[in-house]
Amino acid sequence: MRYLINVVHEGPLDPKQVPAEMYEAMGEFVSGLAADGILVDAAGLEPTDRATRVDLHGGEVKVVDGPFAEAKEWVGGYFIVQCRSQDEAVEIARKSVELHRRHAPGVELVHEVRRIVDEE
Amino acid sequence: MRADGVTTAVETVWRMESAKIIAVLARTVNDVGLAEDLAADAVVAALEQWPDEGVPDRPAAWLMVTAKRRAVDRIRRDRNLKSKYERLARRLEAAGETEDPIGEAERELDDDIGDELLRVIFCACHPVLSVEARAALTLKAAAGLTTAEIARAYLTSESTVAQRIVRAKRKLAKAGVAFEAPGPDEFGERLDAVLEVVYLIFNEGYTATGGRDLMRPELCEDAMRLAQRLAALLPGQPEVLGLAALLDFQASRSRARVDAEGEPVPLPDQDRSKWDGLLVRRGLSALHRARDGGDDAGPYRLQAAIAACHARAARAEETDWVRIAGLYSRLLTVQPSPVVALNRAVAFGMAFGPERGLRMVDEIADLPALKDYHLVRAVRGEMLERMGRNTEAAGAFEEAAELTENAREKAQMLRRSAALRQAS
Numbered sequence: 001m002r003y004l005i006n007v008v009h010e011g012p013l014d015p016k017q018v019p020a021e022m023y024e025a026m027g028e029f030v031s032g033l034a035a036d037g038i039l040v041d042a043a044g045l046e047p048t049d050r051a052t053r054v055d056l057h058g059g060e061v062k063v064v065d066g067p068f069a070e071a072k073e074w075v076g077g078y079f080i081v082q083c084r085s086q087d088e089a090v091e092i093a094r095k096s097v098e099l100h101r102r103h104a105p106g107v108e109l110v111h112e113v114r115r116i117v118d119e120e
Numbered sequence: 121m122r123a124d125g126v127t128t129a130v131e132t133v134w135r136m137e138s139a140k141i142i143a144v145l146a147r148t149v150n151d152v153g154l155a156e157d158l159a160a161d162a163v164v165a166a167l168e169q170w171p172d173e174g175v176p177d178r179p180a181a182w183l184m185v186t187a188k189r190r191a192v193d194r195i196r197r198d199r200n201l202k203s204k205y206e207r208l209a210r211r212l213e214a215a216g217e218t219e220d221p222i223g224e225a226e227r228e229l230d231d232d233i234g235d236e237l238l239r240v241i242f243c244a245c246h247p248v249l250s251v252e253a254r255a256a257l258t259l260k261a262a263a264g265l266t267t268a269e270i271a272r273a274y275l276t277s278e279s280t281v282a283q284r285i286v287r288a289k290r291k292l293a294k295a296g297v298a299f300e301a302p303g304p305d306e307f308g309e310r311l312d313a314v315l316e317v318v319y320l321i322f323n324e325g326y327t328a329t330g331g332r333d334l335m336r337p338e339l340c341e342d343a344m345r346l347a348q349r350l351a352a353l354l355p356g357q358p359e360v361l362g363l364a365a366l367l368d369f370q371a372s373r374s375r376a377r378v379d380a381e382g383e384p385v386p387l388p389d390q391d392r393s394k395w396d397g398l399l400v401r402r403g404l405s406a407l408h409r410a411r412d413g414g415d416d417a418g419p420y421r422l423q424a425a426i427a428a429c430h431a432r433a434a435r436a437e438e439t440d441w442v443r444i445a446g447l448y449s450r451l452l453t454v455q456p457s458p459v460v461a462l463n464r465a466v467a468f469g470m471a472f473g474p475e476r477g478l479r480m481v482d483e484i485a486d487l488p489a490l491k492d493y494h495l496v497r498a499v500r501g502e503m504l505e506r507m508g509r510n511t512e513a514a515g516a517f518e519e520a521a522e523l524t525e526n527a528r529e530k531a532q533m534l535r536r537s538a539a540l541r542q543a544s
Contacts, residue, residue, distance in 0.1 A: 001341075035352035036136075037345030041398050080398065082341055087132040118375070 002040065002116040003089035005079040007096070010072065010108045015047065022103040029099055033081065038092065044077035073110070080116070089113045126170045129179070134163060135264040137180035137229070139349075142261050143236035144228050145187055149208060150299045152243040153289030154201075156261050158194070162187035176222075184225035188212050237262070238353045239301050241346075244288075245314040248295045253288035254317045255324075256281055262349075263342050273339045274324065311354075315363050315420060318346045322367050326374070340371055351406060358413025361406045362421030368403030369427035372396040383528060388436040400431045419455040422447055441471035458489040466499055474503040494523035498533060505536075510544035513537075 033039035049067035056062075068074075079096070083089055093111035100107055138159055146155035162183040176182040195201045195209040202209075218224055244257040259265040259273075267285065271278040302310040325339025347364040354360050376394040379385050407424050410417075417425065426447045433439040448464035461484045469477020481500055490496050501516035514537040521533035 031352075035349060037348030037352075039348075040402065082344070084135060084338060084341070085128070085132060087128055088135055091132055091136060 001084065001086075002080060002082050002118065003086070004114045004116055005081065005089065005093050005096070006075050006112040006114065007077045007079075008073050008110040008112055009076045010110065018104050018107070022100065025099050025103045026096075029096060030079075033079070033092065038081045038083055040080040040082050042077070042079040045075060048074045076109075086113065086115065089115075126167065126175065129170065129175045130163060130166050131266065133166075133179040133183065134266065137183070138264045139237060139240065139262050140229050140233060141180060141184050141187065143233050143240050144184065144231075145191075146240055146243075146299050147233070147236045148188070148212070149191065149205065151293070152240055152261060152299055153292055154191075155240075156257075156285075156289065158187040158191050159183065161190040161194075165190070178222055178226055180229055181222045181225035184229060185221045188215070188221075188225075234353050235301065237349070239299055241314055241350065242301055242310055243292060243297055243299060245310075245317045246292060246295075246297050247310070247313050248291055248297065249288050251317065251320060253284055253291070254313070255321050256284045257288045258317055258346070259321065259342060260285055263346055265342065269338075273336055273342075311357065311359070314350070315359060318343050318350070318363060319367075319420075321346070322370070326370060337374065340367070340374070343367060344371060355409075356413065358410040359418040359420050361410035361413070362418065362424045365403040365406040365410065365424035366420055366427055368399045368406065369424060369431050372399035372403065372431065383532075387430060388439075392434065392436075395431070403431065404428060417450065417454075419451060422451040422454065426451070439470070441467055445471040458484060458487050458493075461487075462490065462493075462496060462499060469499075469503050469506075474506040478503040478507070492523055494520040494529070494533075497523060501533075501536065505540060510540045514540040514544070 030039065030042050033042070047067075048071060051066040051068070053064045053066075053068070054061065055064060079092070081089055081092055083092070090113050093113050097109070097111050100109060141162075142152070142155045142159050145158050146152045149155055149158070165186050166179075166183060170176075189212075191205075192209045192212050195205040215221075215224070241258060241262045244261050245254045249257070256270055256274075259270050260267065265273070267282050268278050271281045274281070301307075322340055322343035325336040325341075325343065344364075344367045347360070347367050350360045351357075351364045372395050373387075373390060375396065376390040376392070377385055385391075403424065407421070407428055410421050410424075413421075426444055429440050429444050429447070445464065445467040448460065448467045452460050452464055462481065465477050465480035465484065468480055478500065481496065481503065484490055485496050485500070497516045497520035501513045501520060504510075504513035504516055517533045517537035517540070521530045521537070524530050524533070
């Protein structure tokens with residue numbers, strides 16, 4: 001089974017404020033997941049000020065460029081992991097959150113664990 | 121906490137941490153079989169205690185400490201173990217009296233234990249064991265499966281698997297298999313044995329020899345996980361990367377290989393949009409890294425390279441058959457087998473025309489291993505059809521139908537021959 005773990009930040013996050021140890025620890029964590037054979041993919045995303053949204057509202061299609069001041073939460077990165085149960089995916093998410101707590105104090109975030117639907 | 125919640129918690133910890141726990145324990149007791157027993161004891165203790173006491177904060181370290189305590193109990197109790205492990209028991213006991221055994225266990229688990237993990241796999245795949253025993257022990261000791269999960273995967277009973285594992289451990293002990301990686305003189309051979317086990321586990325899931333499902337995806341995932349772990353532990357081994365890539369490529373097609381009715385769909389007819397791009401990408405990257413190992417590719421790397429040719433083609437017509445034909449020629453020299461020879465003929469037929477393919481099939485069709493092999497006739501039928509020799513092609517498909525036991529394949533062959541007879 002596959003799970004998408006979205007790393008959701010609350011409020012703006014300046015990448016420059018994230019300490020170097022955090023990036024280092026995250027790099028180590030990700031290669032550990034690869035070495036355990038769990039990792040399918042992982043990536044960080046650029047801040048939303050460089051993002052573009054294509055909206056459909058009330059039948060109208062609109063293209064809106066960032067930044068999006070009103071956005072409270074945004075996805076800063078993701079993991080795709082292959083594991084046997086949601087508990088295992090949750091445990092992976094918990095470890096990642098733990099890393100943030102340890103190496104990036106003050107950062108508030110959510111890891112959202114979602115099963116990827118697979119037609120089989 | 122409710123008992124089923126605890127069972128899930130134990131299973132999750134076991135799945136994620138057991139390989140490491142067993143590796144560290146094996147280093148301590150110098151014996152994979154005993155280490156696996158001790159870890160299993162600790163799991164039993166967890167199932168007993170966690171419902172009352174709650175899941176501990178550091179469950180893996182808890183299991184480790186408990187396993188060591190159980191080791192002391194066992195050695196004290198069992199006369200056979202006592203003579204061999206008395207000193208170890210004293211040492212473990214002394215270590216157990218430290219102030220922070222949990223912290224100590226956690227440090228041990230955080231150590232770089234790559235070498236130990238590798239030794240566990242090499243021991244579990246030791247050639248003194250039958251292939252089935254190797255697969256069961258590897259899944260148990262290195263992939264974090266429970267006996268029940270292995271039994272489900274192999275459609276057999278839990279007691280059969282449990283016995284298989286007990287016997288395997290006994291055999292390892294009797295043969296005096298040490299907890300060490302093979303020396304340079306036997307490394308290649310022993311690595312082949314490991315890769316074979318991983319490949320067979322994958323295939324068991326992929327082709328599902330028994331049961332109603334065409335695939336058992338969990339088993340494929342376990343094999344892929346083992347392959348990835350091996351690739352991380354042995355970064356300089358191109359065949360390990362080749363195997364990891366091959367499994368990724370094969371798994372990437374799992375959604376496309378059967379149709380809605382459960383009929384197998386041949387590669388050229390598969391809906392490529394259903395191929396899994398992430399797995400293809402991971403496979404291509406492993407294959408790329410394997411190239412650093414030099415030009416002398418082994419069988420897994422060559423098979424992965426062939427699979428990569430298919431993966432790279434956005435449409436079947438874009439397949440680089442010339443390259444595939446060349447790769448099959450190389451594969452035939454490192455892994456001479458009639459089936460590889462047949463596939464090579466198919467590739468040459470695709471690359472250089474059916475006349476060439478037919479000639480090559482006819483050269484090998486009388487080999488004892490292929491004489492009654494239905495796919496030889498099917499391939500002949502295909503070449504003849506492409507050459508417009510419809511009556512002969514129909515005859516070949518009928519022969520193929522005659523030779524296969526598989527009802528679906530039989531029907532498919534007869535459909536093709538009927539269509540050809542109608543056309544001519």
